Each structure stands twice: as C-alpha cells, then as structure tokens.
Amino acid sequence: QVQLVESGGGLVQAGGSLRLSCAASGRTFISTYPMGWFRQAPGKERELVAAIGWNGGATTYYADSVKGRFTISRDNAKNTVDLQMNNLKPEDTAIFYCAAGRMWSQDLRPTSFTSWGQGTQVTVSS
Secondary structure, X not given: OOOEEEEOOEEEEOOOOEEEEEEEOOXXXXXXXXXXXXXXXXXXXXEEEEEEOOOOOOOEEEOOOOOXXXXXXXXXXXXXXXXXXXXXXXXXXXXXXXXXXXXXXXXXXXXXXXXXXXXXXXXXXX
C-alpha cells in the first residue's frame, strides 16, 4: 500500500483554474507506480479522470469530459503527481482522489489502482 496525501482543492468560479497535488508519505517513491486522479460527485460513482504511467509519464489517459482542460504530470524528484485543471465547470464539482496502481504496472484501467488518498474537495460555482 502506498500512502498518498492530496492538496490544492478549493472553491473556484466557472472558467477558473486549480492545481491539485498528490504526495507520497513515508519512504515510498512513486516513480515506479502508475498514478491516477479520480473524482466522485454526490450521488455518482467514482470515475477515473486522468492517469499517467510510471515510464517517465510517456503514457497518459484522460476521460473525455476533461480532455483539453486537465493535464496530469509527475515530478519524480519531488515525489509528486499534479493535476492542472483549467476552464473548470460546475459539473467538475467533486471530491478528487489521488491513486496509485501496482509497482511497475503499465495498466491504467480504473480497476488497477489499489492505493488511495483521503481526497480533496473541488467546488466550481456558476
């Protein structure tokens, strides 16, 4: 299990931007893990928003609803994974969770992620 801590959530107006950051605690180095950001809105299932492979970030995935607006990136030196969110919409309002997959895995499917942070709230007002 990888221990993850999210930060950067908050309240923003539609059209605004937020940057979420996920850090691994302890002595875990997330450079060898695929990483993802999920979100869960009230009354809805948790969905994978963006994911990035461990191989220098060459492999990425984005949900159709966020393509062109969100960018996932990783900084292995800082041991962090960020989600830059631009042009936010009220429907982006959700709790956002950072997640890690299995070490050395290339699998970015939602079911492949096994470790989760506690989540950070993102609220977009209209």
